[in-house]
Amino acid sequence: xxxxxxxxxxxxTGAASGIGAATVTELSQRGWTTVGLDLRxxxxxxxxxxxxxxxxxxxxxxxxxxxRELGPVEAAVCAAGHYAIVPLADIGWxxxxxxxxxxxxxxxxxxxAVVPGMVARGHGTIIGFTSDLAVxxxxxxxxxxxxxxxxxxxVRALAAELAPSGxxxxxxxxxxxxxxxxxxxxxxxxxxxxxxxxxxxxxxPEEVALSVAYLVEEGTFCVGEVLSPNSGSVI
Amino acid sequence: MAVALITGAADELGLAVARRLASEGxxxxxxxxxxxxxxxxLHKLAAKLGGPGAALVVPADVADPEDVARxxxxxxxxxxxxxxxxxxxxxxxxxxxxxxxxxxxxxxxxDTNLGGVFACAQAVLPGMAERGGGRMIFxxxxxxxxxxxxxxxCSAAEAGIIAMAKSLGRELGQLGxxxxxxxxxxxxxxxxEADAREAGxxxxxxxxxxxxxxxxxxxxxxxEIAAAVAFLADPRMISMVGQVLHINGGxxxxxx
Numbered sequence: 001x002x003x004x005x006x007x008x009x010x011x012x013t014g015a016a017s018g019i020g021a022a023t024v025t026e027l028s029q030r031g032w033t034t035v036g037l038d039l040r041x042x043x044x045x046x047x048x049x050x051x052x053x054x055x056x057x058x059x060x061x062x063x064x065x066x067x068r069e070l071g072p073v074e075a076a077v078c079a080a081g082h083y084a085i086v087p088l089a090d091i092g093w094x095x096x097x098x099x100x101x102x103x104x105x106x107x108x109x110x111x112x113a114v115v116p117g118m119v120a121r122g123h124g125t126i127i128g129f130t131s132d133l134a135v136x137x138x139x140x141x142x143x144x145x146x147x148x149x150x151x152x153x154x155v156r157a158l159a160a161e162l163a164p165s166g167x168x169x170x171x172x173x174x175x176x177x178x179x180x181x182x183x184x185x186x187x188x189x190x191x192x193x194x195x196x197x198x199x200x201x202x203x204x205p206e207e208v209a210l211s212v213a214y215l216v217e218e219g220t221f222c223v224g225e226v227l228s229p230n231s232g233s234v235i
Numbered sequence: 236m237a238v239a240l241i242t243g244a245a246d247e248l249g250l251a252v253a254r255r256l257a258s259e260g261x262x263x264x265x266x267x268x269x270x271x272x273x274x275x276x277l278h279k280l281a282a283k284l285g286g287p288g289a290a291l292v293v294p295a296d297v298a299d300p301e302d303v304a305r306x307x308x309x310x311x312x313x314x315x316x317x318x319x320x321x322x323x324x325x326x327x328x329x330x331x332x333x334x335x336x337x338x339x340x341x342x343x344x345x346d347t348n349l350g351g352v353f354a355c356a357q358a359v360l361p362g363m364a365e366r367g368g369g370r371m372i373f374x375x376x377x378x379x380x381x382x383x384x385x386x387x388x389c390s391a392a393e394a395g396i397i398a399m400a401k402s403l404g405r406e407l408g409q410l411g412x413x414x415x416x417x418x419x420x421x422x423x424x425x426x427x428e429a430d431a432r433e434a435g436x437x438x439x440x441x442x443x444x445x446x447x448x449x450x451x452x453x454x455x456x457x458x459e460i461a462a463a464v465a466f467l468a469d470p471r472m473i474s475m476v477g478q479v480l481h482i483n484g485g486x487x488x489x490x491x
Contacts (some may be wrong), residue, residue, distance in 0.1 A: 210472055221451065221483065232476035235476070
């Protein structure tokens with residue numbers, strides 16, 4: 001994809017696949033210069049940085065380089081994440097920490113790197129990714145739900161803190177989305193479950209990307225809001 | 236593209252919604268109370284949007300279910316197809332301290348605001364189901380989420396609209412009909428004039444007063460609410476079902 005000179009820069013974490021990949025496609029189509037941050041190469045983005053979002057130093061270095069070479073980051077979308085269904089008794093401390101460091105830490109690290117510039121410029125927007133499982137909770141999802149729940153808390157507080165500076169912070173809480181995050185044998189793919197959803201089907205990554213695009217480009221009065229494209233899983 | 240019925244279309248918020256949906260290629264049916272100045276506003280907008288064929292003007296009182304049914308039948312007949320998008324903006328605003336609110340007026344608020352949405356949803360549903368899907372977008376209010384002193388009737392009605400969007404979302408999702416609500420904060424419309432007159436100050440002063448309690452430091456432009464309507468009306472968005480979009484500059488921040 002061709003880089004557009006002078007286009008606004010959007011950074012998307014988790015951009016190598018699923019929701020993050022759909023987001024870079026949607027934003028690129030809308031004329032943004034997209035930069036994908038992921039453990040694996042983000043092949044759909046204009047630029048890709050391979051890194052671990054849970055590492056503050058790597059994220060800070062990447063954002064510094066992006067702003068130096070491409071210009072100020074106008075939009076930061078934090079979609080990087082991983083998922084596992086594990087009963088409480090079987091969650092190891094390492095897995096617990098990893099879940100928090102990736103979801104909450106990934107958002108925190110990006111925010112700490114992009115917020116100073118956004119505040120100085122008086123505009124910019126950040127989107128965190130939470131989940132219907134944070135809003136509704138579910139069996140076997142203790143560490144994932146807890147980690148995604150923290151995202152809502154951070155977004156609410158940071159939204160209040162940064163709104164007077166003109167920087168908008170919001171979140172998206174997708175329901176079960178048809179991405180590699182849902183294993184082929186995931187219970188969220190079972191026909192008996194999908195039939196129960198009010199929309200009768202899984203969420204598509206493109207719908208989540210449209211939600212991102214709405215919040216970034218047109219949700220100019222949305223602050224601390226959580227959008228829930230979830231097929232009705234949690235209402 | 237679809238036929239989009241917009242109630243309360245003569246209000247600045249309704250006008251913004253109509254303009255936005257028309258710009259996306261929908262045929263808009265503009266409804267408001269059959270009062271002369273409102274009809275003039277609707278006809279003026281319809282003419283601007285391209286005259287007959289691009290916009291219909293269909294006055295009705297949403298508080299009267301029979302009138303609503305007649306209006307919907309008229310839209311379907313004149314458009315030659317069922318309504319695909321319903322946007323309910325119409326509302327009657329009256330506030331008073333709880334014990335001083337005249338019961339008849341109290342019920343008029345509920346029966347116009349909540350009853351109007353019920354009547355519209357019921358009237359458009361058969362056609363929407365027949366065409367294989369659609370969108371219902373109910374404009375509620377922040378008051379339905381946070382409550383407001385002196386606005387028990389409005390708050391009850393708006394909270395009812397939100398709850399109805401959730402239940403109807405569940406009920407109609409499998410038919411391909413996505414039902415959602417939008418709960419705006421204070422929007423910069425002529426309603427502020429009434430507040431200003433009541434308080435004996437200018438609209439600008441009222442704007443500033445409202446803006447002071449909004450984290451973003453301002454109130455909403457009607458176009459920002461219209462953008463949320465367009466997002467929910469997007470034919471590609473099926474997975475937003477039974478949700479509430481809080482477009483309020485950060486006053487509630489995902490409270491409910």
